[in-house]
Amino acid sequence: MTTRTFGEPILRREDPRLVRGDGRYLDDLGQGAYEVAFLRSPHASARILEIDASAAISVDGLIAIYTYEDLEGRMAERLPLLIPHPSLTAGRTGYSLAKEYVRHVGEAIVMVVASNRYIAEDAVGLIEVSYEIFPPVVGIESARAADHLVHADVSDNISAHMIQEVGDARSEIANSKHQIVLDLEIERSASMPLEGKGVYAVWDSDAKEMRLWSSTQTSTGVRAAVAAKLNLPLQKVECTAPDVGGGFGVKIMHPWPEEVLIPWAAQILNHPVKWTEDRREHFISSAHERQQSHHVEVGFDDDGRIAGLDVTFFHDNGSYTPYGIIVPIITSTQLLGPYKPSSYRVEFTSLYTNTVIVTPYRGAGRPQGVFAMERTIDAIANYLGMSRDKVRDVNFIQPGEMPYDQHLTFQDGRPLIYDSGDYPASMAMLKKMIGWDDFEEYQQLARLSGRKVGIGMACYVEGTGVGPYEGGFVQVETSGRVNVSTGLTSQGQGHQTAFAQIVSEELGVPIEDVFVETGDTRRFAYAVGTFASRAAVMSGNAIALAARSVREKALRIAGDALECDPRDLEIIGGVVQVKGDPTNCIPLKTIAVLSNPLRYAFDESAQAATQFAVGDTSKPPILEGEEPGLESRDYYSPLQSTFASGMHAAIVETDPETAEIKILKYVVVHDCGRLINPMIVEGQIHGGVAQGVGGALYERMEYDENGQLLNASFMDFLMPYATEVPFIETGHLETPSPLNPLGIKGAGEAGVIPGSALLASAIEDAEGFEIRKMPISPSELWQLRIDHQNGLVPTLKIGEKQK
Template structure:
């Protein structure tokens, strides 16, 4: 009997290669390619009066300089608005190269293609642009005030105003025995993957083919964009994702200007061309996220049960909206979390500012949503003087209430917001046990006796994962017995080669070691969506499972003929099909692959066994009717709606009474992503997510000045936590409530670690300090200021309310 592979903490097969420097990233490809550098706007808002290229044209080693004037046809049109939600009434996108106006520091104005990046940068430095300055709109306050406009034709700087809800929130709040109002905010951050963006293209003039390698989260999306913009047939463009050094959302946006300009230049020049983004460019031209101002009005009863919520927020969308309203829509829907809110009204405005575009970054609007909801519940607990966990428990959706529909709300995919499964009370019980919630007051007393300040915080979340529309899987068994698997979505470090191989090993009955997985290669999988929204395991995992089942059916059919037994008497273990109870009567998958493909030509011993002289029933065609040559299975998975993962984070912090430094004493995560394919990979996702969450809670912010200059566009000043800043240990407990929506019961796990982190820290710091926390992230300097302010106002609560 084959050991079951799903559920085992198998070590990632890709790691040995990646950690020993054997990875092949975009910049490792095509040495000798011409290199592209980009002239980026140094101004946040300006009209381009003139671009003088004179000093560049005769520079040795320069092959081409392009500005907007060199773009024709679809390339001269604005970049696509990828997700045209109907309420995005004033969607705007930039041009591949700025036309007439720039709207953020970093917007691409011109590109130079040269022998190498050094020369290309020399040339960029020689381009002279004359600007007419326009007043920059920086920050949500300025955008709301709308004294100046980012886009002349967008009144009030409002890209979209969206309103949803159910019940009668206003009425419920008005009638509620208790009412609270909160005004809170979350600052900007960014994904900042270790590898920035990168694209390499080669145009084969003889074959009329464009080969592109891009560090992207969607191979098919970039391919379609290139074909459309360059006027090529889709079949002429191949897009391959090499190893990708992290994405975290920023690489799902496409096409980036450079993803079009590189193949554009490669075709024009007849030479391979490469663009590799550097770190400074990444800060000022790749997407940011998170910035929101939130206003919450809530009515509740004496027990802390929420009766109605009115949630208004203002979302800083940056200069353009290529990725539509995904981030604010997720905030507006996932605010509801694991709670039964009987009356809900939400309205948001997506606002233009003269800053880098805002698109999903791991969590994608959920960290803000959870922050809003959990700040609100903490405020209710403080107001009523009851335990924070009790308030949450009293509002939980109960295990027997699934599937649970939140009124008529629709989710980010336009589908009804219906939770498929979960058990939130049990999650809470596990979280309290894991963090030691009940023992904390004793610990606080002990610490206080030593002059120390400690606090505990908790935050719950529900995460819609595995969003559609579909993914595909293709499983091919080669004559060697090796199993080749392809799925179109991309990999940027998740361990897909391991997790998907585990699924195929189990479903097919192959040996794990024999399964090889390829992702994000349009030559193998031309139909695909991409890797985002914690969807890879749910979508491609399910598709691959279905494809493996089809391959297994065919293998059993062929084996039944070959062994002259009934299919139902057969089983497949370790790549060998055998008769149940008679292991001697068997045939391996490789041999079945030979038999599945009747050959005219024998080129080796294996193929001799498969020529038409040997294989098949002489009374039938060599390939029987209804069959296809080859031993393979192909299928797609397209779900009715998203599946909803859930979890709770709890953190204990200590704040230094003198320096206001914030130390993490304990971090606990209870997590439910349905069936675990590989617990080790899930825990790795949680570790990485919590690390980014700590960044978002305590360190990372985008420091724009009034003129729209990003003051901390480097890893020296944009503070990603080092390993020394994240918890030495993260306590993790899993809960498994399988999803009824897909064949394996999987829910997504990729983003969970980052979602409730800022909310949990806000709760813990507030608990330690007795000072209301209304803005995250928070630095020691800011906490020190809050202390001074509280002391001056006399608003410090001496006792934390657990």
């Protein structure tokens, strides 16, 4: 009997270890290592005049103090610009320890190594740094004004400027019967994993090898970056991502200054060294995302069909651009979602500010793009007095139009062509689940009893599974144990389970026999990383391909052993058998023995495999073109991304007195192709929705005019607790991707993407006036009500109905 595993809600293999407290996260490693603390800039823009460490020298337990002056060779050079782009004409990166200038609060200036973190922090407290302080650039307006500069050689604070145009949007808009203009803003939030970053390095001075652990989303990337910076052969550096306590994007950025400094110090001191980021450090020296200002002009006909869409936006990229301009590129290309305007023009300007750098946070520019597009659709509906679902309907790409070419260039430099999807079917499912058609009646009744309720919807399309590639390795041991490895990392996505399901299904082995390892360069050296909803698509397919070739080899060997045609064989429960004759069989573990002719009989299975025990003496023990072992390695490298999609709907209630915003109902329709494990996919959606709600209603980075982050703690940066996240009802639509062997699409980011667009839509419906800026707090909503009463905020048609 084969038990199906692909598509089943198999409980996670990684759980028992983690729920017992047996996980091994970065700070659990390296007990006894020296520990590091950093002196970080208290100023947003300043020149370092002098560093006086004399008082710190006498601290008992101090090991070393390093500043930029101590760095040599490649370590003294700027950190790499990881993803260059022709439009990024003024890309700038920092140094691992500040060289003369600091450009945001939190930038590392001095590294202190001590016998433990307490002592390292004591020493940091005794180091005096004097600065020449400059007025900082904070926020998009200040960056555009360019009265002050973040980088002296970038005279307009502009790092990048990019235009993409399909058709002639501006004249189409001018020639349209109707036009609308909208200004839309989104503020900063951040990935904010519960575990911050961390690095642990051990230098083996005998072998001249570096062993490195980092709480990263790419161990192969960190390995290569460290080898380059320390001028070591790649072969002499190995990097492992241990258990990682969440990533959500911030840990795909690399190398962080600490990722090169810690191994550098371990090598110099010839002693293990560790750094564990504290929460305040994470706020002020990791990465943020989301802040953008958008100006939208749209032209449409009486049915709401969009003829031209012209979007101009400004992106705040913080103080440096080490990760390039991926975020605004994604906004500009994924903004269109499931729609097909006849023409589209998008122009963005990416700006330097004296704030923490901006790199992708789950959703990566899509929440802003979806906010811009969906607010526009709602505005069209309001203008025409049409239902919001109808305007979406007339603009949807139809299933029959797939594959659909948006004629844009996506973030991976490849054409933006949707491979599959059924948006009308998703919409029908969504409306049914939320009770769209019955809501107006409910709203009227609620209004009669003095309650304000509103409904909203938001749609998105997400390019997932970006290349260039991932690989998979599958190996059957003579014990029957199946080892699987892939290079990308795990931060809670359940890869040890989902990838085991794939192998169990493809190879016909019990899932209990399959053991998956990820994110360890010793196991699999070629990889990109876990981000952009790509792990299941990329590694899942690579592993499936590897498992298929192991299967093929097993059947070939079994065919020889059982003297039959491999095509007449099947593998069930780890045993190869003749179809219809299960007694004529051979276990995979025996095939593993046969696949590897040995000289030495060190155990029972080895005895059976010695060259004296098996084989045709007229042939060499390993035939030409063959390799020993029942194992295979394969890669999946797609031509382009595969496009998942989804739609969320919500009903909210706003308190007429306090303007408190409460979500009464939240439904998700999601299409990520074939599901490997629906339980895990739903978990991903739940977590994403919670972050979407956080981004819409609670989270923002409060910078003051001096560039100080005022809310750099969990006390003041409001992430949702259980009491803030609604119950989420999920419906799945499975439109298989035609692009990959498993027919799957990515799911990791989906939940977060429409949050701000959706809740703006629902709050607007409850209040009857425009919402153009997110996140929105009760006090801001309260202020909007006053502005609305004073005629400063336009009334919507729904609002007119309410009168």
